[in-house]
Amino acid sequence: MGFLHQRRTLAPYLLxxxxxxxxxxxxxxPLGFLVYQSLQSGNIDFGYAxxxxxxxxxxxxxxxxxxxxRSFEYAGLATVIALAVSYPVxxxxxxxxxxxKNLLLLFIVAPFFVTYLIRTLxxxxxxxxxxxxxxxxxxxxLVPSGGRVLATGTAVVAGITYNFLPFxxxxxxxxxxxxDHSLVEAAEDLYANKWIAFLRVTFPLxxxxxxxxxxxxxxxxxxxxxxxxxxxxxxxxxxxxxINSKFNELIDYPAAAAMSFILMAIILAMILVYARxxxxxxxxx
Amino acid sequence: xxxxxxxRHVLTVWSLxxxxxxxxxxxxxxxxxxxxxxxxxxxxxxxxxxSNWTHWNAIPGIQSAVVLSLEIAVIASILATALxxxxxxxxVRYGFRGRGTTNFIVFLPLSTPEIVLGASLLTLFLNFNTxxxxxxxxxxxxxxxxxxxxxxxxxxxxxxxxxxxxxxxDLGANEWVTFRKVTLPLIAPAILAALLLCFAxxxxxFVVTYFVAGPxxxxxxFVWGAARVATPPQINVIGIAFFVIAVTAMLGNVFFQNRRAxxx
Numbered sequence: 001m002g003f004l005h006q007r008r009t010l011a012p013y014l015l016x017x018x019x020x021x022x023x024x025x026x027x028x029x030p031l032g033f034l035v036y037q038s039l040q041s042g043n044i045d046f047g048y049a050x051x052x053x054x055x056x057x058x059x060x061x062x063x064x065x066x067x068x069x070r071s072f073e074y075a076g077l078a079t080v081i082a083l084a085v086s087y088p089v090x091x092x093x094x095x096x097x098x099x100x101k102n103l104l105l106l107f108i109v110a111p112f113f114v115t116y117l118i119r120t121l122x123x124x125x126x127x128x129x130x131x132x133x134x135x136x137x138x139x140x141x142l143v144p145s146g147g148r149v150l151a152t153g154t155a156v157v158a159g160i161t162y163n164f165l166p167f168x169x170x171x172x173x174x175x176x177x178x179x180d181h182s183l184v185e186a187a188e189d190l191y192a193n194k195w196i197a198f199l200r201v202t203f204p205l206x207x208x209x210x211x212x213x214x215x216x217x218x219x220x221x222x223x224x225x226x227x228x229x230x231x232x233x234x235x236x237x238x239x240x241x242x243i244n245s246k247f248n249e250l251i252d253y254p255a256a257a258a259m260s261f262i263l264m265a266i267i268l269a270m271i272l273v274y275a276r277x278x279x280x281x282x283x284x285x
Numbered sequence: 286x287x288x289x290x291x292x293r294h295v296l297t298v299w300s301l302x303x304x305x306x307x308x309x310x311x312x313x314x315x316x317x318x319x320x321x322x323x324x325x326x327x328x329x330x331x332x333x334x335x336s337n338w339t340h341w342n343a344i345p346g347i348q349s350a351v352v353l354s355l356e357i358a359v360i361a362s363i364l365a366t367a368l369x370x371x372x373x374x375x376x377v378r379y380g381f382r383g384r385g386t387t388n389f390i391v392f393l394p395l396s397t398p399e400i401v402l403g404a405s406l407l408t409l410f411l412n413f414n415t416x417x418x419x420x421x422x423x424x425x426x427x428x429x430x431x432x433x434x435x436x437x438x439x440x441x442x443x444x445x446x447x448x449x450x451x452x453x454x455d456l457g458a459n460e461w462v463t464f465r466k467v468t469l470p471l472i473a474p475a476i477l478a479a480l481l482l483c484f485a486x487x488x489x490x491f492v493v494t495y496f497v498a499g500p501x502x503x504x505x506x507f508v509w510g511a512a513r514v515a516t517p518p519q520i521n522v523i524g525i526a527f528f529v530i531a532v533t534a535m536l537g538n539v540f541f542q543n544r545r546a547x548x549x
Contacts, residue, residue, distance in 0.1 A: 012379035016387060019368035019431055026428040027394050030405035037408040085303065092300040102539040106532070107304050113531040114311055115489050117508040118524040121516060122310035125317065125328050165307065215396065223398020226491065230512065240400050247404055247496065253411070260404040264397060271396055 031264075038257035048254055056258040064242055064259065071238040071263070074153070074228075075221035078160040082168040082217050083210065085161075090172035090209070091202075094179075101177075108169050116163060120230045123159050124150065127231065151233040159227035167216035175209025176202075211278050219267055239263055311528065318521035325515030337518040341526075344517045350507035351523060354488050357419075357503065361426035362483035368427070369434025370476055376435070377442040394432045402429055403496030410497060417499025425497045426490065430483040437482055441475030485531070 038056055042048035061068070093104045111119055127133055127149045134150075137143040149155050179202060187197035225240030239259060246256035317327050321334040342348040376387060394402065406425055410417060449471070453463040491505035498506055508520050 009381070012375040012381040012384075015371040015375035019372040019435070020387065020390070022368060022427060022431060023390055023394065026406060026409070026424055027402070028390070030409040033408040033412055034401075034405040036412075088296055089300045089303045092296045096296070099543065102542060103536075104304075106535050106539060107307065109535075110528075110532060111307055111311065112485060112489070113528045114314055114524050115491075115505055115508060115527070117491055117505050117512070118314055118520060119310050121508070121512060121520075122313045122317075125313055126310065128328050130329065162306075162310070219396055219398055223400040223492075225400065240398070243400055243404060244495075247407065253408065256404060257408060260401045264401045267396070267398065 094176035171212035365430030
């Protein structure tokens, strides 16, 4: 019996071991190396050496404050727009979708089946200077004649919003779908006003979806550089663009590592504040 | 369409506009896969042609890029789903010390921007002088797919009726037979879902792959490289081909589920 008991207590660890080892070696350890790299100094020709070069962090913040701020500004804007745009749709599918629900969900994830880069290139085509969108916006005087949409911050935010929209819509749908209709009906009987019933009952019950959706949209958006690269211009570059070029083109590893670490630290801090407000169990499942 | 109609159906109208917005770029990609561009860039409509589809691999490097992407996606999704399923079983079935920490570590890669995942893996490989290529791409893809697999399978296991397994054990099945004959068939849809999700994420990944690929070129990296000097319509052909295959598979699944739901 003792043997059986021991096997039972060991079982979860044996099941976890391969996956956890993979995550430890290829996710946690690399984060350590990222910090190690970020405190090195030197140059490409003579190599880098570890010197507790805290200055890399100061240089990153001082030299690229604009890019950091822009990352969080664009990501924040895109998240708010995505929430506003997709909440009514998630609501519509959850409450009026009927037997078409699965098909409508398929429409929502459809963009994911076209490669991210190709989707973004498609927006480059749509928003291009001689394209339909620019002509239309010029006609209604939202864009001055000869003006551009491409290569502006608006185009970058629009691209980010589009690319991460399903990340927002799906969790919203899941939480709205689970709402017990009789609760909403009871609320409508009591408040006798659909809007108040929505604000007091439906919306609070859908908050887990709002939390999950905003995180799933905001996090990848803040680190994105593809939209800023393809739809923006150097004046709309985000911190992801700087990290990418320092790592892959300029081979300035310590500076890029310091920036990556700052980006991750800020995002984690934001998640922790968020988690405090809504409870961790909802975040990690 | 009168104003009253619009007001009554405002949600429906909004949703239809939303779907139009979601699908517009896909329609553009599809249309431009039949374009015959004059210059190197495929941004303005010139004339209709089938030749991009019949000569889909006419661009040097595009075929090997597609093949590499598929190879990586198949192996990575199988490995990540296997690891993730085992972890999900442990997390849902057992109370053990360190469960909270494990949940947190699984959650962490999902809440880390891809660029940080790619950058940190690259520093690991650089410090050990690991040659970048097929293996480093595979390692990276399994790493970021595992968490998705865990979450997907866990969701199914949580709603699992354990009485079925207890019944099997009472009838004399040992743990392994119970797992194979009862547990596995019941969580099979979740395992399949995890496989497909991991495949889709892997085949589409650009950022992490770009950091650890070294000289190897996956399809997204090919698109990135091409976009700087030219955008051949063959890129659209591959993109739409992937899309059609994936959507057909999903539609088949939806249809199948609906029929089962109607019969049940």
